[in-house]
Amino acid sequence: MLDRDLVAEVLRAARRRGGAFAEVYVEERSSTSIRLDDGKVEELTTGVDRGAGVRVAVGTTYGYAYSNRLDRDSLLQAAEAASAALAGDAPGSVVDLTTREGHGTNRAERQASDVPAATKVGWLREVDDAARGFSPEVSQVVGVYGDSLQRRLIAASDGRWVEEDRPRIRLVAQVVARRDGNIQTGHYGPAACAGVEFLDRFTPRAIAEKAADRAVTMLDSVPAPAGEMTAVLGPGAGGVLFHEAVGHPLEADAIDKDASVYVGMIGERCGSELIDGVDDATIPNGWGSYDFDDEGEASQRTVLFEKGVLQSFLYDRLRAEKDGVPSTGNGRRDGYSSPPIPRMTNTNILNGSSTPEDLIASTERGVYVVNLGGGQVNPASGDFVFGVSLGFLIEGGEVTKPVRGANLIGRAMDIMQGVDAVADDFDTWEGVCGKDGQSAPVGSGSPTLRISKITVGGTGA
């Protein structure tokens, strides 16, 4: 994307006041997004974004400057602005830039850019037809298709030079079902770092029918009960909870600021011994996967919990150097306009030995959560809340009526302790996580698992 000599010159300029290291991140991202709403293709947008960010750091202090011009003058200006944050006057060195090769974690068999836009529009028409054909109660369908190719170059004064392309694809169906005055919604939108071959596995029809089924099912829902009860989280749903409630407090910036319930807990039992949890950026074509993070560090599989014992935090370069440990390859950024921060990738609870059937059959009363609608957590206190977008009652060991308006409220530590069964039916969910104003695509995964006691907020008795 850029000439090696020019990048070296920019790095040298960025080190004019020393610092521990300087880094250049260059990005070009082409994207297509198409939205079908109300039976019509409403928006077909193509865009090209590009820019470069220069970072200089000493300790956990950094200067960051970006521009979306890639000419020599603009890059040198950015280097000047970034280094202005430092007080030193002894220039630092730049090691010869040497390519680090990746494994090709996110290979695309068929690039989305080779597919005509008319074909992509056709996928959305399939979504619309399939959702409307699913039930006469389906009243509204929104389909959103998006793909992008992000080309990245990361170079730093320690000699690292990484180039990696990341293809992304997502197809989302949002369905509204109506019965008299009762209106409910269903949503499904799988995604991957892959080419269009992804849609062979997740066909537009299957995606639409799943969303439609969720909306129509919710038409029969009763208000969720409120109070403390047992919750069984379906495959994937537990991963979302794990990401929010447990993953965020393990990110090293929260640890560094003492804003985490897990400070000083490495090696301690922090949860049920049924919990084995990892953050794994090496999963082929995973939504949160890569060869190298946005600091040019190789991706890895980091064990977070082994039998409930805390093993590791998730590090970016600044926090790792401060703690004197290797980075875990979790330095990510929302494009060239943002400095990297520690972020999760694909955060998973691994399979246990129960079966989902046994797990439900042995639950007298509670809620069965199929899909969480998102949530938030305060990493400092561990308090979290999640909306349940699709859930059911469990009565006498059986999944019965769907419930609406439920949410789950609790504290990270408590629910990790409260997991009393983990099944063997692992599945994933792809989301976009927001933190410090930056978005990051993340995967979450889990098998069906049971929490013996959690507060359910609901409107029912």
Add this chain to the structure above:
Amino acid sequence: MPDLRELATAALEAAREGEAVEAYAQEGRKTEVSALRGEVEGITTAASRGVGVRVIEDERLGYAWVADPSPDEVRDAVRQARDNAALAEPDPANGLPQPESFEPIPELFREESAKVTADDKVRMALDLEAYTVSRDPRVTKIDIAQVGDSVSSVHIASTSGVDAGFSRTDAWGVVVTLATDGDETQTGFSYRITRGLDELDSHPLGDEAVDRGVRMLGAAKPPTAKVPVILDQFAAMSFLGVLSATVNAENVLKGRSLFADRVGEAIGSDLFTLVDDGRILDGPGASPFDDEGVPSGRTELFRAGMLQGFLHDTYTARRAGDGQRSTGNASRGYRSAPGVGTTNFYVEAGETSIEELLARAEGGVLIQDVSGVHSGANPISGEFSIGATGLRITGGALAEPLREMTIASTIPEMLLGITGVGDDLRFFSSVGTPSILIGEMTLAGV
């Protein structure tokens, strides 16, 4: 380097006979400084620009955008948008607005803000952190202490004759404190927006963030009860996001708002008036015209509890028909297509002081933070179920802190239940609200 107007007008040169073309060109510079442990944590400086293009031909609409383009690349984007339009459905509501005269708002650009140097910003961030951690022995650490400012400009040009631009300055300060007592940690948040950093008085930010964290220490889960509830400005603000979705004409027209077909009905308490006003300077959302070039104005959504209408851009106004005009609520960046958005969106202040609201809520709870509103509230059905933290109200004053409560209700029920509106309207970003008293709500705890 071409200026924004040159870039925007380059798009018009590429227009074909019979085609409507519009270009939205935007640029900005931003600086943010954050402090941690008495040192600069980070300084970010940014420069960005880009152009988004819309092409409408035979009622079909296509978009394309490009970052930091040359005039030639803008012309290329027009061709891209044209190709994209060919694949879209014809929709008679697609169209560009005619140019209208507008009153400039020179106050949006504060010359003095340019005099605040990078060194000044560093000093301000360091002072904000140092001051914040000096106020209370239980607050020795912060999660975030940051100040920032930006200068940005927009120019819009279209084949229908729009040719308008303006510049603005914005500044902000934010603090999140960590209040600790033994094993317990609570966070406190404060945020303020001004036109320039020279106007930002950061110490009240620190005081507020300290107080809001410290007063939650020792919080316990209360028993479930039906009590009077005061939503403070922070908590009430969280609901405005859900309300903005319900009065967005796009949602209304597509059957995604519970308020569709209810204009003219009394829905909320007669104390409740909800307004969007793109011309008042109290909030930062002001602009002389919206992102399609339509002059900004004041739109009442609720007047004394009665639903008055919805927020429109050009598309939704044309689609609604019946003489509906755009309310000047088109909102976009260069990377995204315009949609309906709010400008300064706020609940009008009442006449009741916070002291009187507290006196009227004896035995109730002041909610200072709600969570899960974006996932726990359904703008279509109006039902919501959210988590909340707050303080017991005893003897007209704030007493013990409460956590892990949930509130479940519906938007109409809540609006109808308003029995007091404070005189303390405050803007957070571009949404504003006073404290609001709701006569009775069920707070679920133990």
